[in-house]
Amino acid sequence: MIADRRARLGLALVLGFVSVALLGPLFVADPSAYLGPPLAPPSGDFWFGTTGQGQDVFAQTVVGARSTLLVATIVAGLTVFIGAVLGATAAYLGGVVDALLSLAVNVFLVMPGLPLIVVIAAFLPPGPVTMGVVLTLTGWPWHARVVRAQVASLRSRDFVAAAQVSGESTWRIVVVELLPNLAAVLGSSFIGALLYAVGAQVGLEFLGLGDLNAVTWGTNLYWATNDSALLTGSWWTFVPTGAGIAAFGFGLTLLGFVLDERANPRLAARGATGPGPQPTPVERADG
Amino acid sequence: MTPLLTVEGLGVEFPVGNWPRRRTLRASFDVSFSVGRGEIVALVGESGSGKSTIGRVIARILPAKAGRVTLHGPGERDTDSFGPRAGEASMRWRQRVQLIFQDPAASLNPVFPVGHPVARALRLHGRADPKTVDERVAAALEAVGLHPGATFATRYPHQLSGGQRQRVSIARALATDPDLVIADEPTSMLDVSIRMDILRLFTTIRASGTRSVLLITHDLASARLVADRVVVLYAGEVMELGPARAVLDAPRHPYAQLLAAAATRSGDLRAPLPAAEGAPKVIDPGPGCPFAPRCAQATDRCRAERPALTAVSPDHAVRCHLVRPE
Numbered sequence: 176m177i178a179d180r181r182a183r184l185g186l187a188l189v190l191g192f193v194s195v196a197l198l199g200p201l202f203v204a205d206p207s208a209y210l211g212p213p214l215a216p217p218s219g220d221f222w223f224g225t226t227g228q229g230q231d232v233f234a235q236t237v238v239g240a241r242s243t244l245l246v247a248t249i250v251a252g253l254t255v256f257i258g259a260v261l262g263a264t265a266a267y268l269g270g271v272v273d274a275l276l277s278l279a280v281n282v283f284l285v286m287p288g289l290p291l292i293v294v295i296a297a298f299l300p301p302g303p304v305t306m307g308v309v310l311t312l313t314g315w316p317w318h319a320r321v322v323r324a325q326v327a328s329l330r331s332r333d334f335v336a337a338a339q340v341s342g343e344s345t346w347r348i349v350v351v352e353l354l355p356n357l358a359a360v361l362g363s364s365f366i367g368a369l370l371y372a373v374g375a376q377v378g379l380e381f382l383g384l385g386d387l388n389a390v391t392w393g394t395n396l397y398w399a400t401n402d403s404a405l406l407t408g409s410w411w412t413f414v415p416t417g418a419g420i421a422a423f424g425f426g427l428t429l430l431g432f433v434l435d436e437r438a439n440p441r442l443a444a445r446g447a448t449g450p451g452p453q454p455t456p457v458e459r460a461d462g
Numbered sequence: 463m464t465p466l467l468t469v470e471g472l473g474v475e476f477p478v479g480n481w482p483r484r485r486t487l488r489a490s491f492d493v494s495f496s497v498g499r500g501e502i503v504a505l506v507g508e509s510g511s512g513k514s515t516i517g518r519v520i521a522r523i524l525p526a527k528a529g530r531v532t533l534h535g536p537g538e539r540d541t542d543s544f545g546p547r548a549g550e551a552s553m554r555w556r557q558r559v560q561l562i563f564q565d566p567a568a569s570l571n572p573v574f575p576v577g578h579p580v581a582r583a584l585r586l587h588g589r590a591d592p593k594t595v596d597e598r599v600a601a602a603l604e605a606v607g608l609h610p611g612a613t614f615a616t617r618y619p620h621q622l623s624g625g626q627r628q629r630v631s632i633a634r635a636l637a638t639d640p641d642l643v644i645a646d647e648p649t650s651m652l653d654v655s656i657r658m659d660i661l662r663l664f665t666t667i668r669a670s671g672t673r674s675v676l677l678i679t680h681d682l683a684s685a686r687l688v689a690d691r692v693v694v695l696y697a698g699e700v701m702e703l704g705p706a707r708a709v710l711d712a713p714r715h716p717y718a719q720l721l722a723a724a725a726t727r728s729g730d731l732r733a734p735l736p737a738a739e740g741a742p743k744v745i746d747p748g749p750g751c752p753f754a755p756r757c758a759q760a761t762d763r764c765r766a767e768r769p770a771l772t773a774v775s776p777d778h779a780v781r782c783h784l785v786r787p788e
């Protein structure tokens with residue numbers, strides 16, 4: 176029941192933001208237009224107040240969600256896909272391919288991620304494509320590692336051999352027997368990737384490494400600092416975007432917890448036998 | 463007795479270690495034995511002696527490096543055999559040979575209710591159609607003692623006890639109506655209290671008189687209880703084979719004697735063997751008898767020359783230089 180309530184809240188938050196990102200921009204004012212007095216506090220005209228340039232903060236928050244979530248979704252999809260394909264290939268083929276892919280993964284993992292992102296982002300022309308490329312390049316190795324471990328352990332699990340003995344074809348074993356076992360891992364990887372992509376993207380843009388003309392959650396925060404929001408006490412220029420990021424992240428985290436819990440009782444129930452040949456555990460009849 | 467299965471000169475190797483320190487591990491070497499129709503044959507030996515490997519090769523989930531495995535049919539045309547470089551097993555082989563795994567939790571897919579594997583086995587071999595499959599699954603589960611079958615079919619593996627899971631595995635294996643059931647230590651992961659029930663299930667499996675069981679076990683007591691004949695393995699080689707009584711009560715091979723002595727003390731092969739001088743050498747084995755390094759009676763000849771499997775009576779053979787035919 177508790178898990179269900181968390182799942183419902185998480186799903187409501189995430190779906191809420193997704194629909195705001197998809198439909199919201201149709202209903203709000205132009206977020207870049209200079210509509211009102213600069214740094215006006217929230218009022219009936221401007222629900223979330225205005226920025227230092229007199230732009231509508233409400234419109235910026237809603238439109239910013241679209242770009243940020245779109246890039247994050249694409250990045251999460253790409254990183255999980257690339258990671259899953261490379262990880263599964265490595266685990267499935269083994270040998271030299273596995274050794275080379277694992278080496279590449281480890282090299283990427285050892286490299287300090289955030290400084291690398293900053294350096295790459297500084298060299299490429301700013302924009303959503305650069306953002307996607309940078310985050311995808313640095314994001315996939317985690318997923319490759321997770322999926323490789325999962326596939327390697329699944330492949331040697333006896334239920335695969337049992338399906339073979341029953342006469343199942345290879346493709347049916349992979350698609351019907353193995354894939355559902357990977358679903359929970361891919362699902363929580365995707366959620367993790369979304370969190371990472373939103374966080375890293377906002378962080379980079381906040382540092383001014385994004386396209387400053389675009390309206391995103393990250394640039395909203397960049398301009399808020401640029402306009403000395405803290406000094407002038409105009410909290411409304413950064414709180415809506417910050418709260419949006421926090422609430423979206425919270426929703427994702429809740430979903431992630433629930434997914435992990437769904438996956439784990441069964442994972443725990445499949446016994447102590449790990450991958451590879453294992454000696455029979457010692458069990459003495461007479462103690 | 464007409465043989466159902468004959469294994470001749472079976473060899474299996476595994477690569478171990480990574481390049482450039484790659485070696486081969488000889489898990490099974492020159493293994494020959496047969497299983498008669500309606501017979502229960504026990505494959506015994508300590509951990510790592512290659513019991514599971516041989517079972518998996520016969521069930522065709524592992525390729526053979528050498529030798530030949532033949533499944534004899536009731537008719538000439540039903541006889542089927544394979545050797546090294548064999549491709550995928552035929553559906554006929556899959557129907558006739560079934561394998562029950564040691565770990566009942568690992569051998570059931572955690573994401574499906576336990577009716578699924580039984581239903582798949584029935585459907586794959588044309589033993590049920592979409593309309594009758596639920597009914598057949600329930601009947602198959604009830605046949606192995608899971609009442610009511612229809613309720614059990616909808617449970618997930620983690621909702622069952624170890625013994626119940628193993629019953630599901632047995633139901634899946636029997637669903638194809640196999641000629642040979644290979645059971646790889648089917649009771650070793652189970653509670654002592656339910657081992658007997660599961661073992662009894664195996665004696666009923668062959669009750670029809672045409673179904674054979676290859677029971678892989680390290681528990682000599684259960685081998686004596688249910689097996690007609692016993693094959694003793696050491697380091698992937700057959701050391702002694704013959705009628706269960708003869709091999710277990712009056713073993714001739716020094717290793718079999720050691721096993722039997724250890725088993726009377728503890729009832730189980732897992733007890734450390736006396737004269738244990740390290741693990742058997744399965745990587746780079748020498749030219750002599752594999753047991754020579756641990757054998758109290760070993761001579762220079764034992765270390766230099768591999769003994770042949772010699773018959774000591776018509777149905778009983780021993781691989782040892784020190785044992786003379788009577």
Ligand SMILES: Nc1ncnc2c1ncn2[C@@H]1O[C@H](COP(=O)(O)OP(=O)(O)OP(=O)(O)O)[C@@H](O)[C@H]1O
Binds near residue numbers: 453478489514
């Ligand atoms: N896939 C594999 N890769 C490498 N070595 C393997 C593999 N499978 C088995 N082996 C090795 O082959 C030998 C025989 O293993 P096997 O599992 O057949 O022994 P076993 O008699 O069944 O032992 P146990 O009683 O512990 O189950 C062992 O040395 C084992 O380490």
Ligand SMILES: [Mg+2]
Binds near residue numbers: 455513514515646647
């Ligand atoms: Mg084994």
